[in-house]
Amino acid sequence: MSDYNHKDIEKKWQNHWESHKTFQTNGDKTKPKYYVLDMFPYPSGAGLHVGHPLGYIATDIVARFKKAKGFNVLHPMGFDAFGLPAEQYAIQTGQHPAITTNTNTARYVEQLKNIGLGYDWDRMVRTCDPDYYKWTQWIFCQLFESYFDKQTNKAEPINKLIAHIEKQGSKGISAACNEVTHEISATDWSGFSESEKENFLQQYRLAFLSEGVVNWCPDMGTVLANEEVKDGFSVRGGFPVQLKKMLQWSLRITAYADRLLEGLDKLNWPEAVKEMQRNWIGKSIGAELNFDVVSRNPNKPADLKIKVFTTRVDTTFGVTFISLAPESEMLELIVEESHKDEVKKYVSWAKNRSERERMSEVKTISGVPTGAFAINPFNGEKIPVWIADYVLAGYGTGAVMAVPSSDVRDYAFAKHFNLPIIPIQEGKNTDISQPDFEAKAGTMINSDFLNGLSVPEAIQKAVAFVEEKGFGLGRTNYRLRNAIFTRQRYWGEPIPVYFENGVPKLLPENQLPLTLPDVDQYKPTETGEPPLARAKEWKYDGKYNFELSTMPGWAGSSWYFLRYMDPKNSQSLASQEALDYWQQVDLYVGGAEHATGHLLYSRFWQKFLFDIGIVKFDEPFKKLVNQGMIQGRSNFVYRIKGTKRFVSFHQKDRFETSPLHVDVNIVDNDILNIEQFRLWRPDLADAEFELEPDGNYVCGAEVEKMSKSLYNVVNPDTIVERYGADTLRVYEMFLGPLEQFKPWNTNGIEGVNKFLKRFWRLFYDENGKWKVTQEEPNPAELKILHKTIKKIESDINALSFNTSAAAFMVCVNELTSLKSSKKAILEPFAITLAPFAPHICEELWEKMGHTESISLEPFPAWNDQFIVENTFDYPISINGKVRTKISFAVDKPAKEIEDEVIASEVLQKWLEGKPPKKVIVVPNRIVNVVM
């Protein structure tokens, strides 16, 4: 064999790695560890497209490199295997989603192996395997058995809370809990029935049942979490979503809001992702302020107060009205008789507007007065209470104190309804159109005891005043909501809870996992119950009903990185030893679309597992990198309207044409293969083509999302078949920076393939004869070798693989032009290239007489001595413009040459007695002479 035959080579080495278990993580715990992880994929029926492996190739290079640098590397892969598409397929066909999932998983594994990715497949996990979800359920049980103590700032066993209540009632409890709560005494507690006790505890548990407004998607028959909904439609499937009140399990992630926020500062993550999480958590510090209500409504309790949340207590003297959300439960108590009809009309109109309408009509101002008034606690002024739909029921208290002079929305509302505006900040514009309208600038005016203070001073003083007078309390508000944890679906983890006389109880630990029952159909029942209700015999102890909802998709993915550490363990989610050794993920690579979903939930679970002593680190991912999406590059042909004639790209403007997507797989370098086109579209088999002068039909191109319907999906298998996995790997890296979004474009792939062929030809001549010699290398060869090793090492550490690919090409070009085929150079070079193009390197390594795999070789060290230039051209510029160069003979790295030496030589060699004003010497770079 003498030609570079990628097909044979790649098959051979992939088999070798598999049978020799080359990438099995070994047990050598004396080595330093390195854990490099990809976000595991959902195995969809479409298989991998060429965009998916981008991150996988990057981590594979890092993993192989770290291994060669002497690390014990954990580099696993698995599947987020519960999910909607398999279930929807099951509903349509009646085929069990497990079968679909198995087929798809197998296909993914095969595709990934085809690319030569060195995963430790023995550690594969799938979230839908009962051995795995046993521990997902176990974590749920721990959440159920815990509450969050604000004093210790961590999760504690619920028994600790019970002990407290038994002793002194609910007094003195400082725990994260539901909004609505009432004080109970120890005697109350002991008199409670079991179900009353449980109802009370549910307010504190970290996994709890509660009735709340949820995102209900009727088309999917399930509730969705906030981040699964965008613009009033489901992210998956794009079905309309409405708000509905339902009893659901939730996880109390809000308890961890502060820790999730603070933890971000220590993480080596992209700033954008951290910022998204900060915004998602949405912490705002302010105060709650109570306004007394004046109303002739007979239902109004004497001491009724409107509670508002504000971040600007200092503006209280500028309040000119109060706005309530249309959903406010207080309305019945305060609306005056004279306003009842109008309010009723408005509220029902507001409620019937869909989320979407509300969203798109943000700019329209609407509201009605209630007839009631409120008393400003600061100055006793009587101000009207309005209802306005710009106030959100779900945020803060659902009521705002309106300060038109410092809030744009209040301002717009006041202008629209002719309500008064009181300026309270001197030296600041009170005109909405001015840029500093909302600025916290200027000094306070019209504000009694706050007059003359700056805004920050005034806030401080006002908060103190409020608390002292008992008008309200300092309060921190979060945008983050508790995470709804139930989905009315089949293909998910069953929730390990049964109901005994209506009281939710955990399945005993020794009975986990609670496996999915078989059902005859996978859709909801006719009465609207979840699919699990179809399993009539599915009961705990033969009599108690199980919870019929399953867990959401993110449950299993919130902890899978821990399972890889010890994937077969049946006693615990992973052994203590494994958890302690592997610690955290050192490098995590995946898409930015998980910023507020998966990445936030994983941090939450990790913090919880840290609190209960399972893991020793409260952050799961030390360094995160978002690989950019690879977009599709669609091709078009141009059809002359009303005909079956197509004109080439450059002619299209001469006719009235309409573009038509054409399968990119029958287009090469934008040139259409007309014969294949006729086969692809039999209906257009008799079409005519107007060609370019060179006889080709040139297609137009556009960057779009890679999608089946746009005929721009490129399958990695096609590329592997044609050019080989090594070419695909190097090419994907060469395409551009890892983080960048870029269109897939095969225009350059030939160049990479050519590079590998040239690399091969350093070993074999054109007649297929082995030409590697034992000669001693010369300085020129050593220089290019060591430069390359140095560059590759620093590139991999910086994840800058696109420039590594270029460095390899330079090296091959130089060795080729040096006609160098010396073993002493080619051996270390092959090891350096192996993480990128492992198959070809393995093959040539073997040909060089080695019996062990190149993947087991240590990464070569580079030596600066070989890189030093013998002579060094020093550019000299006059007034910033390069005029000439002088050469120095050097015996040490240019960097170490003293500035003064060069400066004086410059003067001697060049200026000869004409002293310049200034000589500036920059080490290793340039001398600038100012004349």
Next chain:
RNA sequence: GCCGGGAUGGUGGAACUGGUAGACACGCAGGACUUAAAAUCCUGUGGCCGCAAGGCCGUGCGGGUUCGAUUCCCGCUCCUGGUACCA
């Protein structure tokens, strides 16, 4: 609106903490080999002027700092990602 990221040849993209802009690749042009093509190899390739040596211009736009700016500062334009009646 707010918060991120970005703009460099015909194209994708290089350029370390300010130091010879355009590495590497694609494309294109020319040449070698071949009956021919493919493949391979060699040469050239930012723009303008010039036979050449060489010169002038050039990193989205306008200013500034500096001996020197793709890089730093100020002010814009456009693209892109996220997010939003969050009080």
